[in-house]
Amino acid sequence: MTDSARQRDFRNAIGNFATGVTVVTAFTADGLPTGMTANAITSLSLEPLMMIVCFDKLARTRAAAVQCGRVGVSVLAAGQESISKVFAGKGSEDQKFANVGWRERGGAPVLDGCVAWFTGELGELLPGGDHEIGVVTVSEFGADGGEPLLYWRGAYARILGETS
Ligand SMILES: Cc1cc2nc3c(=O)[nH]c(=O)nc-3n(C[C@H](O)[C@H](O)[C@H](O)COP(=O)(O)O)c2cc1C
16 A cells, blocks of 8 residues: 555544544734634643644744644634634735635634634643644633534534433
């Protein structure tokens, strides 16, 4: 099996792990909001409050987050699929933020309409192959609730029902 076939199979297999969808944000050196769609995030610690954000080494948001030292994580709502698609692209900051409002919270941008948000300090960046594992100490967070956007098997999805 070729490397690329094995990578495709791995991607298909891990795609069965359903996730939410977030936009990870930071401010550029010019003070502009920037961000990228990310689902490789998770909670890490309660004492202190910490979470993990995995950055593609080539992501421009990674560079901005490192320079800025603070990051935001906006958990997208079910109706924000188009926002996810825009932030997964390589448009300019203006293009990415053209159709979504945002506010500054704890030194990082937070998107309007998200179901939950977190901001904090970006600490260690641990090696992880072609990615880096960013350890974030959370300083502020909030949750408006509502239905989240999901990502499953390479496509966007919604919650159909809840089990007890
Ligand atoms: C559903 C989904 C999840 C993604 N998760 C991540 C992620 O966790 N980390 C990452 O670095 N890129 C992730 N990406 C890819 C980035 O969004 C993409 O590379 C983006 O163009 C980066 O933008 P930037 O270079 O402006 O930072 C994901 C894309 C999609 C569609």
